Amino acid sequence: xxxxxxxxxxxxxxxxxAVAEAGSAPAVTxxxxxxxxxxxxxxxxxxxxxGLRATAIGIISLLAFLLVWHLLTTYRVVFFVRFTNVPxxxxxxxxxxxxxxxxxxxxxxxxxxxxIFIGFSLAAIIGVPLGLIMGRFKLVHEIIFPVAxxxxxxxxxxxxxxxxxxxxxxxxxxxxxxxxxxxxxxxVNTLHGMSLVDPVLVRAAQCLGARERSIFREVYFPASxxxxxxxxxxGMGVAWVSLIAAEMISGxxxxxxxxxxxxSLVQYAxxxxxxxxxxxxxxxxxxxxxxAGQLVMPWRST
Amino acid sequence: MVRHLPTPSIAMSVTSxxxxxxxxxxxxxxxxxIGTQDTTTNTVTAGVVIRQLHLxxxxxxxxxxxxNIKFELEWQNFTxxxxxxxxxxxxxLQIGMMGDYPLIVNGFTFESNPESKSRLIxxxxxxxxxxxxxxxxxKDSPYYDLADLKGKLVSVPFGSAAHGMxxxxxxxxxxxxxxxxxxxxxxxxxxxxxxxxxxxxxxDFVPFAELLPFRGFARKIFDGVETNLPTFHGIVxxxxxxxxxxxxxxxxxxxxxxxxxxxxxxPKLAAEKIQEWxxxxxxxxxxxxxxxxxxxxxxxxxxxxxxAATTDVKxxxxxxxxxEFDPKKWVDDSYIRKAYAEMKLDYDxxxxxxxxxxISGEDAFCKKPIADPRKAGEVWVDEAGIMPFSSAxxxxxxxxxxxxxxxxxxxxxxxxxxxxxxxxADQAFFAVGNGDVAPFLLKKDAEAYAAKISGKVLGxxxxxxxxxxxxxx
Numbered sequence: 001x002x003x004x005x006x007x008x009x010x011x012x013x014x015x016x017x018a019v020a021e022a023g024s025a026p027a028v029t030x031x032x033x034x035x036x037x038x039x040x041x042x043x044x045x046x047x048x049x050x051g052l053r054a055t056a057i058g059i060i061s062l063l064a065f066l067l068v069w070h071l072l073t074t075y076r077v078v079f080f081v082r083f084t085n086v087p088x089x090x091x092x093x094x095x096x097x098x099x100x101x102x103x104x105x106x107x108x109x110x111x112x113x114x115x116i117f118i119g120f121s122l123a124a125i126i127g128v129p130l131g132l133i134m135g136r137f138k139l140v141h142e143i144i145f146p147v148a149x150x151x152x153x154x155x156x157x158x159x160x161x162x163x164x165x166x167x168x169x170x171x172x173x174x175x176x177x178x179x180x181x182x183x184x185x186x187x188v189n190t191l192h193g194m195s196l197v198d199p200v201l202v203r204a205a206q207c208l209g210a211r212e213r214s215i216f217r218e219v220y221f222p223a224s225x226x227x228x229x230x231x232x233x234x235g236m237g238v239a240w241v242s243l244i245a246a247e248m249i250s251g252x253x254x255x256x257x258x259x260x261x262x263x264s265l266v267q268y269a270x271x272x273x274x275x276x277x278x279x280x281x282x283x284x285x286x287x288x289x290x291x292a293g294q295l296v297m298p299w300r301s302t
Numbered sequence: 303m304v305r306h307l308p309t310p311s312i313a314m315s316v317t318s319x320x321x322x323x324x325x326x327x328x329x330x331x332x333x334x335x336i337g338t339q340d341t342t343t344n345t346v347t348a349g350v351v352i353r354q355l356h357l358x359x360x361x362x363x364x365x366x367x368x369x370n371i372k373f374e375l376e377w378q379n380f381t382x383x384x385x386x387x388x389x390x391x392x393x394x395l396q397i398g399m400m401g402d403y404p405l406i407v408n409g410f411t412f413e414s415n416p417e418s419k420s421r422l423i424x425x426x427x428x429x430x431x432x433x434x435x436x437x438x439x440x441k442d443s444p445y446y447d448l449a450d451l452k453g454k455l456v457s458v459p460f461g462s463a464a465h466g467m468x469x470x471x472x473x474x475x476x477x478x479x480x481x482x483x484x485x486x487x488x489x490x491x492x493x494x495x496x497x498x499x500x501x502x503x504x505x506d507f508v509p510f511a512e513l514l515p516f517r518g519f520a521r522k523i524f525d526g527v528e529t530n531l532p533t534f535h536g537i538v539x540x541x542x543x544x545x546x547x548x549x550x551x552x553x554x555x556x557x558x559x560x561x562x563x564x565x566x567x568x569p570k571l572a573a574e575k576i577q578e579w580x581x582x583x584x585x586x587x588x589x590x591x592x593x594x595x596x597x598x599x600x601x602x603x604x605x606x607x608x609x610a611a612t613t614d615v616k617x618x619x620x621x622x623x624x625x626e627f628d629p630k631k632w633v634d635d636s637y638i639r640k641a642y643a644e645m646k647l648d649y650d651x652x653x654x655x656x657x658x659x660x661i662s663g664e665d666a667f668c669k670k671p672i673a674d675p676r677k678a679g680e681v682w683v684d685e686a687g688i689m690p691f692s693s694a695x696x697x698x699x700x701x702x703x704x705x706x707x708x709x710x711x712x713x714x715x716x717x718x719x720x721x722x723x724x725x726x727a728d729q730a731f732f733a734v735g736n737g738d739v740a741p742f743l744l745k746k747d748a749e750a751y752a753a754k755i756s757g758k759v760l761g762x763x764x765x766x767x768x769x770x771x772x773x774x775x
Contacts (some may be wrong), residue, residue, distance in 0.1 A: 076416060085391050085415055164494045249495075251457050251485030262484055264384045265461040265623055266391075266411045 029188040059235030087269040105258070109277065112243060112255040115171075116285065118241050127229055127235070128188035132220065134187075135194025152184040156242035164249060174246040174254070181242030182235030189231025194223030211298065226300065229293040233286050240282040255281070307569035334543075334550065335376045335395035337386035340580040343435060343509040343590050344427035344597045345399045345535045347561040350579050351572075353377045355564065357557035363549040368708040373550065382459065387411055390420065396543040396741065399426055401463035401507055402607075405536050406614055409632045410624050418542035421634040424555060427590075427597040428534035428607055430656055433527035434590065434597055434725050435467040435533055436511025439503045440496055441521045445743045448475065451482055454502035457495065459484035459621075463533050464507045469617050491596050496520060508535075513586050515729050516713075518553070525743055526720045532610040537601075539637075548637065558601050565591060566600060567658050570688050583647055585682065585713040588722050592688075594675045594717070596724050598658040602649060604639065606656075665692035667700035676722040684710040688765065694719075695739040697727065698769035716741040719751065732765035733757055739769050 045052070067091050071077075073088035073266045084144040087095075099105035134141040140256050142210070197220055247256030259274030336369035338349030339643050351356050353375075360752015363371055378395060383404025391397040391411060394407040400408065405422060412420040437456070439445045444453075448471060458465045465486075472481060482503075482568075487495060497519050504514075505524075514520035526533055544551045565572045569592045576591075577584040590597045611629040618624040635649075637691025660675035672678050672692045682688045683704055691697040694716045701714050714727035719740040730741040731748035742748035748759045760768060 082392070084417055137739075160491065161494045164491065164500065165498055170495070170500055247486065248491055251487040251491070257486075261460055262380070263388075264389050264459065264486070264488075266384050266407050267623075 007120050087272050092271040092272045095273045107284055108253055108255045108258045110229050111253045115174050119175045120182045123179050123182040123186055127183050131187045131190025135191050157245035170249050173249050177240045177242050177246035182239040184232040186231040189227045193227025194244055197223040225297055232289050236285050240278055329370050329760045331372045333374045333376055337378050337395040337398035340379045343582055343587050346425040346576055347398050347599045348537055348558050351561040352557045354579050357560050357586035361556040371560045395746040396540045399537045403466050404462050408538050410627045418540045422536050422632055423539050423634050424601045424638045426535040427599045429597055430532045431533045432509045432533045435464040435526035437503055437505040437524035438514050438520040438522050440499050441757050451503055454480040456503045457485045457487035457492045457501045460486050461679050464505045466614055467526045467529055468505045470531050490696055509582055509586050510600040512589055516586050532607050534607045551637040552640045555638045562599050593659050593661045602653040641660045663690050667695035668692055676717050679716040681714045684712050684714040693768045694741045698766045702766050702770045718743045724769050728762040732760045734760050734768045
């Protein structure tokens with residue numbers, strides 16, 4: 001409740017100071033802008049030096065990856081691993097430009113994102129509270145844990161026939177498979193986080209007269225948050241991993257389906273394009289979760 | 303160490319073993335990978351039968367340059383063609399078999415492979431009229447014709463022979479490309495979806511259009527014969543392997559010929575064995591590969607099939623899936639010709655013949671010989687065997703007779719009166735009247751015929767009663 005109010009405060013005061021400045025010193029300010037631009041840029045650079053360095057190295061490493069890929073495929077290198085028929089980056093780029101002119105490709109991506117979003121959100125909404133409850137109450141843990149452990153190792157593709165039969169529409173079947181993919185990592189990591197909560201903290205809260213609900217809110221939840229976010233990141237990755245299996249059902253749309261159809265027509269460049277698209281989308285969604293993690297856990301942000 | 307191979311001059315050794323050890327041994331072991339489709343029933347004589355009966359081992363050359371070569375056979379089973387092409391591209395398989403559309407994609411994909419091309423060297427089985435592929439709906443659905451499916455959700459494995467059939471059927475009838483909501487689903491996914499009524503219809507290749515009705519939840523409403531475009535499953539080989547070991551490819555065809563012989567010598571035993579090896583019900587195997595079946599197993603490369611492949615290429619080009627590709631240049635019949643010559647068989651005679659082996663013998667129920675096999679019928683009595691009958695009416699009469707004697711009947715077959723394709727009798731529509739019992743695949747054909755003979759259209763049970771009563775309704 002208090003933080004939004006705090007955040008609004010500077011916003012409200014801003015226009016007032018701006019007006020005051022504009023009215024009082026119109027003659028003094030002109031020499032300032034050129035200086036401030038340079039210093040501002042310098043200051044920004046100093047502040048973000050570490051970030052810039054990481055970005056630069058990241059870009060160089062990606063370019064190096066592309067270059068190595070390009071060389072391996074143009075010279076069709078065979079050294080135990082065979083690059084004879086692996087599509088080159090240029091071939092994949094040609095596929096990419098073709099796909100960009102095709103409105104269907106965007107549709108594939110949008111639909112996949114929607115499926116991942118719904119499946120993942122459901123997994124988080126169910127998985128996190130369930131993990132917290134299982135971590136707190138032994139009986140619930142004893143009931144649910146064996147079932148979860150049996151279901152957890154089943155790969156997404158094996159779920160395809162069952163998912164078709166379980167759900168009335170195919171869209172639901174697909175969301176169900178992405179849900180399963182992300183659910184177990186989230187649950188297991190939340191449980192793990194709960195098991196690592198320092199009992200001293202719990203006892204201290206109890207000594208201070210905290211009730212069960214307060215202990216949950218003030219001790220258990222914040223203490224296991226880092227692990228919950230690890231679970232969410234892993235879960236998001238696995239959700240994308242399950243995508244091809246899930247979208248085999250759709251038969252029409254989705255980036256997983258796009259890749260699958262390219263396979264059934266043996267179009268290697270399109271297969272690579274689908275793989276890269278899934279990779280990039282997966283990276284984007286993981287970044288979103290990390291960003292959310294930093295917002296929720298400001299004490300951990302570096 | 304990174305070796306650059308700018309040209310394919312350093313030929314890839316097919317021995318993955320030699321790659322691993324990288325030491326030349328005096329007795330060389332060559333791995334021959336063969337990609338089969340066991341569940342695609344019309345490829346069995348080129349794949350699973352040879353594997354199970356060890357026919358290839360029997361014919362492999364053992365002297366001359368092969369004295370020091372030991373062949374290791376590696377059979378890999380897939381449920382569709384594209385994974386076979388993928389493994390062939392990666393040189394994990396040297397010989398592969400698949401349906402007409404995947405074959406073309408195979409030949410075209412190999413065009414850009416610098417190490418090797420692929421060649422169509424033989425045929426596993428074909429149907430000149432295009433039977434084998436079919437479109438099924440759920441048995442409770444109100445659809446009896448393609449026209450009933452306007453705007454409905456129809457799934458088919460894209461890039462398969464069945465996909466080609468659907469496109470040809472739409473073209474023949476002048477349907478726009480959005481007449482159906484056409485989506486791509488593999489047989490496994492499509493079958494489950496149809497059973498759950500998530501889709502309105504599913505089109506598929508051998509054996510699904512027969513297997514799903516046989517399993518009891520589907521009804522075939524369109525058969526590939528209506529497109530009248532030949533369909534076939536063929537055999538492709540990597541040219542680098544075939545050029546290095548041509549005698550092995552010839553030996554493989556001798557095995558194919560022997561497998562065909564084995565099948566035709568005792569089709570019932572073959573169907574039972576194939577059920578044991580592949581899991582496809584023997585009654586379904588028999589409808590394709592039995593006498594007067596819907597597929598002809600004949601390894602020769604008929605010109606009509608290559609013409610059909612040329613048509614298929616155009617369909618793929620129109621879809622933007624393929625550039626220039628000439629099927630005629632991709633065919634190489636030298637190996638199969640050599641196999642025929644060495645087995646003292648006449649290749650050209652077989653090439654010219656488009657005859658299947660047909661139902662023959664004496665009708666024990668109506669007490670007369672079988673004159674026209676495509677008007678005949680068969681009843682498979684459990685443990686007693688498969689018995690031929692001279693007409694649909696005699697078949698149904700015999701069926702009732704067996705039933706009344708308390709015999710267990712596996713299945714009865716009849717033939718579509720106009721198209722001559724083999725049907726499961728209990729799935730057929732019968733036009734009955736004036737002593738005539740005429741079976742049909744399609745309800746509308748049966749209705750038209752019934753109107754002509756001023757009879758009635760009956761289901762199987764009623765038709766059996768009518769046949770016992772002498773063909774009167």
